[in-house]
Amino acid sequence: MCDVCGCGHDHVHENRAVVSDDSTRRVVEIKKSLLDENERIAEVNRKHFDEKGVLAVNLISSPGSGKTTLLEKTIEALKGEFKIGVLEGDIETERDAERVRAKGAYAVQLTTGGACHLEAPLVHKGFHALEKQMNGGAPDILFIENVGNLVCPSSFYLGEHVRVVLVSVPEGPDKPAKYPKAFKTSNIFIITKSDLIPYFDFDVEKVKREALSLNPNLKVFVLSAKTGEGLEEWFNYLKELVRRKKGGK
Amino acid sequence: MHETSIALSLLNSLSELAEKERAKEVTKVRVRIGKLSGIVVDSFVFAFNALKPDYPKLGRAELLVEEVPSRYRCLDCGNEFEVETIYFPECTRCRSVNLKLISGEELEVVDVEIEV
Numbered sequence: 541m542c543d544v545c546g547c548g549h550d551h552v553h554e555n556r557a558v559v560s561d562d563s564t565r566r567v568v569e570i571k572k573s574l575l576d577e578n579e580r581i582a583e584v585n586r587k588h589f590d591e592k593g594v595l596a597v598n599l600i601s602s603p604g605s606g607k608t609t610l611l612e613k614t615i616e617a618l619k620g621e622f623k624i625g626v627l628e629g630d631i632e633t634e635r636d637a638e639r640v641r642a643k644g645a646y647a648v649q650l651t652t653g654g655a656c657h658l659e660a661p662l663v664h665k666g667f668h669a670l671e672k673q674m675n676g677g678a679p680d681i682l683f684i685e686n687v688g689n690l691v692c693p694s695s696f697y698l699g700e701h702v703r704v705v706l707v708s709v710p711e712g713p714d715k716p717a718k719y720p721k722a723f724k725t726s727n728i729f730i731i732t733k734s735d736l737i738p739y740f741d742f743d744v745e746k747v748k749r750e751a752l753s754l755n756p757n758l759k760v761f762v763l764s765a766k767t768g769e770g771l772e773e774w775f776n777y778l779k780e781l782v783r784r785k786k787g788g789k
Numbered sequence: 790m791h792e793t794s795i796a797l798s799l800l801n802s803l804s805e806l807a808e809k810e811r812a813k814e815v816t817k818v819r820v821r822i823g824k825l826s827g828i829v830v831d832s833f834v835f836a837f838n839a840l841k842p843d844y845p846k847l848g849r850a851e852l853l854v855e856e857v858p859s860r861y862r863c864l865d866c867g868n869e870f871e872v873e874t875i876y877f878p879e880c881t882r883c884r885s886v887n888l889k890l891i892s893g894e895e896l897e898v899v900d901v902e903i904e905v
């Protein structure tokens with residue numbers, strides 16, 4: 541049984557060896573990651589998602605980069621075709637869950653208690669709450685809007701299939717250099733608010749190049765939720781990912 | 790501030806370990822933290838020490854941190870070198886940016902000393 545909530549998923553046990561032994565003091569060799577507990581539950585989440593055919597997408601950015609706005613547009617465009625679920629972890633904007641629900645998604649607001657990132661156990665609970673909201677069903681796409689922060693969320697795997705890092709044009713072009721880990725651990729990089737490019741010193745090609753030098757496998761999108769520029773490509777890519785998920789394995 | 794939640798999760802697993810090993814108390818824990826791990830060592834140690842009194846067998850546990858520098862190997866000239874910066878590093882010999890990270894992302898518990 542899964543000790544997260546008893547939902548029936550097994551977990552791996554740690555392996556360790558006793559290396560030295562004197563009468564009262566003993567050193568126990570551990571050799572495991574400090575993030576082990578989180579990773580273990582993330583793997584349980586991943587299994588949940590796979591069994592239910594859910595494509596899980598973890599969105600990471602600073603506060604205000606446009607995650608919720610992009611989700612609103614995405615839900616409007618894809619809700620006819622797919623069931624969409626959202627876990628809202630952003631503590632900056634308590635009402636994000638309502639915003640995306642109003643567009644036709646199922647949504648659960650996660651309360652991190654002030655934490656600066658989401659962790660796998662909370663996502664686990666949130667996903668079960670979402671399933672309940674859907675009367676036992678599961679979404680085709682699960683968006684997890686992480687807490688607005690470019691540092692901490694990148695250390696915590698949640699069980700997602702796809703990790704997206706977003707940077708908005710007004711935030712400036714130095715984000716890849718300053719937050720390399722977010723870019724190294726992501727699969728997709730989205731430059732948002734492209735309608736503002738004329739007003740800011742933001743060299744799109746240079747930012748792309750820097751991001752790709754950190755992680756050559758990044759798929760890059762440049763888009764504006766306001767004008768609609770670039771949205772179609774993003775939608776099509778998501779559709780393709782869902783198709784692969786359903787058809788693939 | 791995710792140092793606090795990592796410290797908490799470490800304390801919880803030490804507590805479990807103490808139970809399993811029937812230890813009177815945990816006296817030492819050694820961890821390795823890489824420069825690129827995203828953990829601020831001081832905050833981590835502070836959180837660990839601030840929270841440990843809440844755990845019956847951990848009140849005197851000493852946290853020993855080994856900080857691991859970031860080391861790269863240059864894929865063009867084979868040079869191996871350490872860097873301080875987390876920004877775009879380049880080879881100290883040929884200035885290539887075609888590098889492979891060898892160490893610096895560690896975030897692990899090495900061993901634990903217990904009193905039985």
Ligand SMILES: Nc1nc2c(ncn2[C@@H]2O[C@H](COP(=O)(O)OP(=O)(O)O)[C@@H](O)[C@H]2O)c(=O)[nH]1
Nearest residue numbers: 603604605606607608609610733734764765766
């Ligand atoms: N100009 C412009 N503003 C946008 C765009 N997308 C979002 N915004 C604005 O950016 C602000 C923050 O957006 P929000 O989606 O709440 O960001 P989040 O914190 O990442 O979820 C809001 O005032 C949005 O209206 C865009 O494409 N262009």
Ligand SMILES: [Mg+2]
Nearest residue numbers: 608630633636
């Ligand atoms: Mg938001």
Ligand SMILES: [Zn+2]
Nearest residue numbers: 542544545547
């Ligand atoms: Zn469960």
Ligand SMILES: [Zn+2]
Nearest residue numbers: 863866880883
């Ligand atoms: Zn070199």
